[in-house]
Amino acid sequence: MDSGIECTLSKFANDTELCGVVDTPEGRDAIQRDLDRLERLGREWIESSPEEKDLGVLVDEKLSMSRQCALAVQKANRVLGCIKRSVTSRSREVILPLYSGLMRPHLEYCVQLWSPQ
Numbered sequence: 001m002d003s004g005i006e007c008t009l010s011k012f013a014n015d016t017e018l019c020g021v022v023d024t025p026e027g028r029d030a031i032q033r034d035l036d037r038l039e040r041l042g043r044e045w046i047e048s049s050p051e052e053k054d055l056g057v058l059v060d061e062k063l064s065m066s067r068q069c070a071l072a073v074q075k076a077n078r079v080l081g082c083i084k085r086s087v088t089s090r091s092r093e094v095i096l097p098l099y100s101g102l103m104r105p106h107l108e109y110c111v112q113l114w115s116p117q
Helices: 025-039 066-086 092-108
Strands: 008-011 016-019 051-054 057-060
Touching: 016 025, 057 066, 066 092
Parallel strands: none
Antiparallel strands: 008 016, 051 057
16 A cells, blocks of 8 residues: 555554645645555545544644534533533532543643644
């Protein structure tokens, strides 16, 4: 599968990714050539997608993660709702560990990718 591939090919359990820099026409052409080579290996057609999930992060065709952020906020709000319905105490000693352990991870997942410093 690797022979003749110019760009970086990453293989995971049941997934293969082709990566390369496309800031020049030459980079774009290299990725297209590699896609054409890979297309001949399988019987299935490689289709374009408006968004893709990779390692749990949803990225759209413009490399925007706004939908990922919105989904993370929705999930965190659902967890917060469960905490509010399930826990009668509103003391800081009870709520803070629940917030930190159950809700915060959803908001912080891949935050370095969303907003690199």
